[in-house]
Amino acid sequence: MRIIAGKYAKRNLFTLKSRVTRPTSDKVKESLFNSMGQFFQGGCVLDLYGGSGALGIEAVSRGYERAVINDINRGAIEIIKKNVALTRDEARFDVLHMNSQAALKYLATQQAKFDLVFLDPPYAKQQIVKDMTKLLQLELLNDHALIVAETDDHTDIATPTGYSLSKTHHLGKTIVRFYRKDV
Template sequence: MRIISGKYAKRNLYTLKSNRTRPTSDKVKESLFNSLGQFFNGGNVLDLYAGSGALGIEAVSRGYDRASLVDINHAACAIIKKNVVLTKEEQRFAIYNMRSSAALKLFSEKQEKFDLIFLDPPYAKEKIAKDMIRMNKLGLLNEQAIIVAETDDHTELGKIMGFSMIKDHHLGKKTIVRIYRKD
């Protein structure tokens, strides 16, 4: 797995050797960023189930200002730290080793706001909609914030109050990426 484009392009990333995480493949990542736009002009990114940190790092590589990378798994956070070091711009990343719910509460207390959010939790159907609604209630989303929800091909999310689905992509055989915008 590698960083595909931008200022950190072609750097190989470390991944966790475990079946507890599902790294987003380079092919899926490339298709995802092609649909979001190739490059960006600032803003804050949140990857709430970061795994290796690849999506947040890719977003910063392509022009976002900074990324907050959250994972409950200690080994995943150690991998994220190694990957962030590869950027040589560690100050642009914040790594949080905690539950997603605790991270959202902390971000609310710190009055942080995000422009792009990646959600790829282990139990997608139950978590994605709850996380989106909670982020909205806590005031964590900037105007027109984009949320990228990655699921398997068996998960239906349906309408989520406060958000409009703007894209629905089947990427590969088993991956669906849904892109939402805050209303």
């Protein structure tokens, strides 16, 4: 796995050798970023289930200003920190080690606001809706924030109140859904 484009392009990333995380493939990642618009002008990113940190790092590489990358798994946190170090731009990243709900509450106390949020949790269906609802309740999203939710092709998700589903991509056995925060 590697950083595909932007400032940190072509750097190979470390991955956790475990069944606990399943890294987003380069093919899915490239399609995902191509469909969002390849490059960006500032903003803040949250990757709530970081795994290797690849999505948050890719977003900053392509022009987002900062990324917060969270994971509950200690091994994943070590990999994320190694991958952030590869950027030689560590000040643009915050790495959190907590469960998703604790991370969201912590970020609310920090008055964080996000323009892009990646959600790729295990047992996706219930958790994605719960996370999206909590993001709104805690006022963690800027106007028109984009939520990118990745699931397997058997998971169906109802669009939570406060969001509009803007598009869906089927990429093999992966479905990526793009939601916009309603204003």
